[in-house]
Amino acid sequence: MNTNTAHPDIDGCTSICGNCAAGYRRALREGGLSGTVPGCLIAFGLLRKSEGSDDHLPVPPSVAAITLARPIKRAILDQRAALDDMIAALSPMDAVYRHERRRHQDHVQPLIGRDVIDTAVQGALEACSEELLSAHPEGGRPSGVLADALPRDLAPAGRGVRQRTIYGHTVRAHGPTLAHIERVTREGAEVRTVGERFEGLIVCDRSAAFIAVLAESGKESYALEIREPGLIQYLMKTFEAVWERAVPVEFDTTGQQPPRLTDEIQQAILELMVRGHTDEAISQRLGLSTRTIGAHIKRAATRFASRSRAELGFSLAKAGVLDAGRDAPGPPGSGAHQRRA
Template identity: 40%
Template sequence: MNPDQSPQHSHKCDISRVDEPCSEALAQYRRALGTGTLPASEVSPCLWELHLVAELPDSPELVRLIPPEIAAHAVLRPLEDAFLARGREIDSTKAVFSAFTEAWAGARRDEEPPLTYLDGGELISRALRMAVDACETELLTAQPGGGRAQHLLQEALERDLRLLDRGVRQRTIYQHTVRSHQPTMSYIEQIGNAGAEVRTLTEVFDRMIICDRKVAFIPVTVPRANSALRIYDPGLVRFLAQFFDNAWDRSTPIVDGGSPLRSPTVTSDIQRAILRAVVGGETDDSIARRLGMSRRSVAEHVRRISVQLGSNSRAQLGYLLATSGLMEDPEEEATAVV
């Protein structure tokens, strides 16, 4: 008799609860072990579900017991087959996605990674030369630190004149202090005559080179020559280019035609930056590094203002500066009044 056809079949055995078998079915099975049979009308549905009983063709009113190992095979075999089939399905699906993954990777195998750490001056120079030589439309450069060494200026001059001759627009931001460094000013005059644009700020955020707004180079350690980060990520390059543009709008053009190397505006900007640094408690060495000038020049600025204000100590000078109004920017005041 099929358990689904039995009038006694009121529930199904939950064979997934292997740690807690049906108590009714287990009790019936134990009682019947002596005779090996059970009345068909009294068989627990769980015994049918677990294949632990079978019909007796010659005695339809009875069922015979089935050894557990045989019954287990009948129950577990379909489960094992289903498990194996699902495993094959998983392997097949993985193989399909593997083909797509290979296609994706193959299309990007020649692309540059979004961020690359460059360690060592030679590697950085080679990567920079390759990027700048491939530049087609625009080169943006920020150069902190004041005047540059003669051999670096010569290398930059040859490179920049080649770029400008190809029609690449070049914009560079230096610090105001380069205006008193004759070798750098000579270099700026030559590239300016070839079409480059150069401006200066009191402070330049850090060294940065951007080619065609597609690849950027920034330092990651001090000193800057030791390591750099090459950036291809579009969002990050766009952010850096916008940062450069904002600094460019605030910077002062270097005007040719015999104008003084340092205009009153530039000089006052440098002086205010030094005074603010003194009030902030910076040392002469720290100020010199940040503004791209010599420590002796910073010390001379500080000495003159100390004499002017009658200061006898660095701490007194900081207080006097903070209360003197010397650090105020006349243009900022005019804007505030308007």
């Protein structure tokens, strides 16, 4: 008899069938059954063999249920004990986990206040010995800020640190920033510019990184110091992706300033305009003033004789300017076909 399941399966019977019910009723009326009895009744514990006799006596269903449930309850208790043992075995690891998570969180520290941020960054720069990466999305910086930053930017080069820096294209029209770039490139630093919006970043020796966090209006400057290898690896990949798209800033031997890449800037503006961005949104994306954005769009509209943004977008698409990118030809005499890198 199968007593290890709540649904016995004797001769394919998994429930009380009509024959079982009839047999059980007869057993109750006659005080028992003799001879061959339905196997279902035995399987469900509704009949039990009488001692010293071949007769099978009826058993109350409540008693039969208790009998069938006993091994199931025992199995449940065994499983519960196994669960308790498993929880007890893992309990010491919970403390280890919490400790390691706290240590992991220590690898990302908030820095609040300009003085605190500058001190932390300066400490990392002084310890930098192999590679320094930085990205400055704010565009041209005030002369005073650049003067203060120059000794700090030149110091790693003096120690043989490889330096790579990314700016926006707009710095090519900002004299003080260009002079700063020329000075650091003479010491071996590599500088490139892009016509897209990116976030500020400093990475020292691939072991310490700093990112600026947008603070609410009126709040102190806020940054994160990151020493978590996985996060730094992610930031490195992001930097490398932007670096590959960026255009090198190069100065010739005569000291002539690099070109402003007007075509590249206008290309980025027009692409965003066609996608439906407003002048304000494009300004935030590229780090340019809304006046500059409007001037570029107006210049393109004049070039293509367009009276609205929709008409300008159609003309740009028809000319293939946005599809072909920087090398796309513009209208005759526009000079848009010349890529100035």
